[in-house]
Amino acid sequence: MYQRPEDLELFIRVARDLFQAKTLPEAGRQLAAKVFQRLDQPSDDGKRNSARYPACDLLASTLAPLLDDTSGLGDAARAIRILEPAIGWQRRTTGLNGSTDYVEKHVHGMICGPGGMESRYDVQLGFSLLAPHTRYPDHHHPPEEAYVLLTAGEFRQRDGDWFDPGIGGGLHNTRNSMHAMRSGTTPLLALWCLLV
Numbered sequence: 001m002y003q004r005p006e007d008l009e010l011f012i013r014v015a016r017d018l019f020q021a022k023t024l025p026e027a028g029r030q031l032a033a034k035v036f037q038r039l040d041q042p043s044d045d046g047k048r049n050s051a052r053y054p055a056c057d058l059l060a061s062t063l064a065p066l067l068d069d070t071s072g073l074g075d076a077a078r079a080i081r082i083l084e085p086a087i088g089w090q091r092r093t094t095g096l097n098g099s100t101d102y103v104e105k106h107v108h109g110m111i112c113g114p115g116g117m118e119s120r121y122d123v124q125l126g127f128s129l130l131a132p133h134t135r136y137p138d139h140h141h142p143p144e145e146a147y148v149l150l151t152a153g154e155f156r157q158r159d160g161d162w163f164d165p166g167i168g169g170g171l172h173n174t175r176n177s178m179h180a181m182r183s184g185t186t187p188l189l190a191l192w193c194l195l196v
């Protein structure tokens with residue numbers, strides 16, 4: 001029987017708190033509460049993605065400024081650093097308006113979810129990492145999702161204005177609504193969770 005590793009349990013505990021921050025919209029907090037409730041039940045089919053991508057090399061330097069942080073953001077950064085070798089990586093290659101080389105300049109780390117460290121299909125918990133000056137494509141998907149930012153970064157929902165929720169802030173994307181994100185002069189790192 002699958003037993004959840006202690007370092008993953010710690011990450012989930014830390015992320016659970018970050019997604020309940022008052023800086024998130026209420027709908028995001030509510031969604032996250034349901035996701036983490038499901039995560040109370042460990043589950044893994046062992047089908048972890050094995051590929052690694054160029055943007056993975058940015059993770060260490062992106063986490064570095066947070067490693068001495070004494071808040072939950074620092075706890076998350078330290079936990080991700082420990083989990084890194086077990087994370088399942090994936091990239092998006094479709095969607096509109098992405099910057100020319102966005103495929104090479106981004107990566108998603110799946111921690112709990114299909115192909116992730118804990119490969120399962122009822123939820124997704126992981127993060128997006130964008131190199132500087134990268135615009136991720138407009139896209140949408142049936143599950144709603146919530147984000148928490150570990151760095152600066154800008155988001156756009158439907159055809160609204162770009163906005164930066166701020167480090168430790170977040171946002172909520174409703175089901176099937178168009179959204180995008182982009183980095184400025186520094187990498188963008190944001191946690192997300194989805195209820196599938």
Ligand SMILES: [Fe+2]
Nearest residue numbers: 139141145179
């Ligand atoms: Fe999305």
